Amino acid sequence: MANALVFIDNPGAALKKSSLELLTIARSLGETAVAFTGELNDDVAATLGAYGATTVYQPSVDDLDNYLVGPKAAYLAAAVAASGATAVLVDNSPEGKEIAGRLGIKLNAGVITDVVGVEADGTAHKSVLAGSYNTTAKATTPVTVLSVKANNVEPAPSGDATAPATAKVEVPADGLANSARIASRTEKPASGRPDLSEARIVVAGGRGVDGDFGPLEELADALGAAVGASRAATDAGWIGHDAQVGQTGVTVSPQLYISAGISGAIQQKAGMQTSKVIVAINKDAESPVFEIADYGIIGDLFKVLPQATAEIKKRKG
Amino acid sequence: MEETLKIVVLVKHVPDAQFDRHITGPGNTTDRDESILSELDEYALEAALQLAEERGGPKAGNEVIALSMGPSGAVNAVKKSLQIGAYSGVHLSDDALAGSDAAATSLALAAAIRHISADGRPVDLVLTGMASTDGETSLIPAQLAERLSFPQVTFASSLEVTGGQVSARRDAGAFSETVEAQLPAVVSVTDQINEPRYPNFKGILAAKKKKIASLSLADIGVDASQVGLAGSWTVVESAEARPPRTAGTIITDDGDAGIKLVDFLAAQKLL
Ligand SMILES: Cc1cc2nc3c(=O)[nH]c(=O)nc-3n(C[C@H](O)[C@H](O)[C@H](O)COP(=O)(O)OP(=O)(O)OC[C@H]3O[C@@H](n4cnc5c(N)ncnc54)[C@H](O)[C@@H]3O)c2cc1C
Numbered sequence: 353m354a355n356a357l358v359f360i361d362n363p364g365a366a367l368k369k370s371s372l373e374l375l376t377i378a379r380s381l382g383e384t385a386v387a388f389t390g391e392l393n394d395d396v397a398a399t400l401g402a403y404g405a406t407t408v409y410q411p412s413v414d415d416l417d418n419y420l421v422g423p424k425a426a427y428l429a430a431a432v433a434a435s436g437a438t439a440v441l442v443d444n445s446p447e448g449k450e451i452a453g454r455l456g457i458k459l460n461a462g463v464i465t466d467v468v469g470v471e472a473d474g475t476a477h478k479s480v481l482a483g484s485y486n487t488t489a490k491a492t493t494p495v496t497v498l499s500v501k502a503n504n505v506e507p508a509p510s511g512d513a514t515a516p517a518t519a520k521v522e523v524p525a526d527g528l529a530n531s532a533r534i535a536s537r538t539e540k541p542a543s544g545r546p547d548l549s550e551a552r553i554v555v556a557g558g559r560g561v562d563g564d565f566g567p568l569e570e571l572a573d574a575l576g577a578a579v580g581a582s583r584a585a586t587d588a589g590w591i592g593h594d595a596q597v598g599q600t601g602v603t604v605s606p607q608l609y610i611s612a613g614i615s616g617a618i619q620q621k622a623g624m625q626t627s628k629v630i631v632a633i634n635k636d637a638e639s640p641v642f643e644i645a646d647y648g649i650i651g652d653l654f655k656v657l658p659q660a661t662a663e664i665k666k667r668k669g
Numbered sequence: 670m671e672e673t674l675k676i677v678v679l680v681k682h683v684p685d686a687q688f689d690r691h692i693t694g695p696g697n698t699t700d701r702d703e704s705i706l707s708e709l710d711e712y713a714l715e716a717a718l719q720l721a722e723e724r725g726g727p728k729a730g731n732e733v734i735a736l737s738m739g740p741s742g743a744v745n746a747v748k749k750s751l752q753i754g755a756y757s758g759v760h761l762s763d764d765a766l767a768g769s770d771a772a773a774t775s776l777a778l779a780a781a782i783r784h785i786s787a788d789g790r791p792v793d794l795v796l797t798g799m800a801s802t803d804g805e806t807s808l809i810p811a812q813l814a815e816r817l818s819f820p821q822v823t824f825a826s827s828l829e830v831t832g833g834q835v836s837a838r839r840d841a842g843a844f845s846e847t848v849e850a851q852l853p854a855v856v857s858v859t860d861q862i863n864e865p866r867y868p869n870f871k872g873i874l875a876a877k878k879k880k881i882a883s884l885s886l887a888d889i890g891v892d893a894s895q896v897g898l899a900g901s902w903t904v905v906e907s908a909e910a911r912p913p914r915t916a917g918t919i920i921t922d923d924g925d926a927g928i929k930l931v932d933f934l935a936a937q938k939l940l
Contacts, residue, residue: 533849
């Protein structure tokens with residue numbers, strides 16, 4: 353019987369770093385099984401084994417993606433029953449959290465979201481109120497469901513890799529009923545840069561970029577960073593809404609957050625103030641972003657950023 | 670004209686994020702003094718009002734009911750919703766509800782919605798914000814849908830209701846999607862969906878005449894042991910205020926700030 357069950361949804365050809373992180377945490381809780389959806393190719397199966405998964409469950413039906421969340425939660429509940437796991441780990445994406453939520457109701461299990469660390473007894477650490485409190489929370493129920501934020505553990509293979517067993521799980525018919533159907537879906541163009549929520553470095557721009565994200569993109573590429581934005585910049589249509597960092601956008605917690613031409617409104621801070629190091633570039637010395645910046649530059653981003661990019665390229669040779 | 674709708678909008682009374690917020694008491698719950706209507710719920714209310722207005726408003730038999738669960742002060746979130754334009758309000762309040770986690774909250778809200786459905790025509794649509802601005806878990810819409818056996822349509826950035834079906838656009842990570850579900854449904858909306866209206870003088874006066882029903886746990890048939898700290902499936906064991914971030918070095922650009930920035934990044938081993 354497994355102790356921990358990790359939900360891995362449609363990884364495609366390779367597992368995402370955040371999935372490797374979940375597998376690494378799961379191993380610290382005991383024997384690990386995986387509830388998988390999508391096509392399980394050999395490379396992915398081998399990686400799952402290397403990260404300590406002993407069993408990989410797959411759903412009996414393959415159209416879970418045609419519905420919003422409900423059937424995936426039903427499948428996961430069935431996989432929990434099959435595996436006997438007492439801790440379920442899902443990623444902290446909006447969809448991950450919703451699956452966690454529905455699963456909690458199905459299993460009478462406590463759900464903790466936005467988790468940044470898990471102890472061996474299932475105690476979870478998270479920060480709340482826009483990063484102003486650190487809390488520990490625990491489920492009081494036999495099963496615990498945790499949605500875990502990316503970037504909080506170093507992914508590490510288990511050392512003694514095994515080939516995991518595979519098993520089918522019957523998806524209950526009621527999982528499809530009462531669920532919203534996805535009528536159409538279009539994939540957004542990929543930027544080639546790291547995923548914003550997982551990136552080690554984020555370069556973010558606001559109204560101050562005045563329609564031109566070029567200097568930010570060049571700095572981001574020199575640093576291997578993702579590009580983020582304030583709502584003022586996404587509302588203006590200068591960059592896609594997915595780039596929005598903040599209360600109603602993506603929450604990021606990178607090693608380095610470079611904020612350029614952003615004033616630092618409370619809703620923007622809510623999404624970035626747990627970054628390890630914050631750098632701010634702003635023309636206005638009174639901007640609230642300077643209250644939280646480790647390194648602040650009062651200046652014009654169109655001068656500072658290109659100079660920094662050139663200097664980084666020079667030093668990297 | 671479209672069929673009329675009975676819409677419940679969930680509105681939460683939350684601590685104002687513009688000020689410092691605190692966690693207090695034995696259950697480590699949020700201090701609710703100085704609270705306001707959760708900003709993100711205003712988008713749900715606006716969406717509900719637009720749907721009702723497209724169908725002829727209250728005169729044609731549409732209902733837009735603002736429902737809040739919370740201590741006595743939470744009635745202010747309902748009052749504000751009435752001033753903005755909700756047609757009537759419901760305040761679910763009971764001492765036993767204090768400290769409810771998402772699971773216990775969704776249980777109580779589901780029971781309140783069943784109660785509102787039993788009272789006249791059934792509810793067609795439950796509208797919510799994308800998250801509360803205090804707990805920020807986004808769990809309630811999904812958990813409520815699960816408890817009511819309604820489909821959930823979450824993070825809608827546009828919304829249409831026709832012929833007993835809701836259709837919404839959403840931006841889900843790497844994809845843009847259109848989703849469809851039969852009514853009754855739970856729908857959460859993002860801040861991209863509309864521009865919420867403000868209460869005007871007429872709205873504030875009109876709100877005084879609107880009805881707010883008070884519900885207790887007994888009214889909705891929920892036992893005190895199912896909610897509050899007793900009925901919650903999670904406990905917050907400790908809460909520590911993080912030291913606020915303090916300002917670090919601030920320099921003014923004299924023509925070489927870009928180079929100084931790179932020096933700083935190198936010193937922090939971030940290059
Ligand atoms: C419900 C709700 C949800 C919200 N959610 C979010 C969210 O998730 N994320 C978010 O970011 N915002 C959010 N907001 C908006 C937020 O309140 C602010 O309006 C927004 O963050 C402001 O963006 P900004 O800092 O880019 O623009 P501004 O506040 O206009 O600031 C622009 C800054 O750029 C500086 N500047 C201008 N030119 C230059 C230059 N050449 N070089 C250097 N500096 C320059 C200016 O000095 C100024 O400080 C939300 C608001 C609401 C009501």
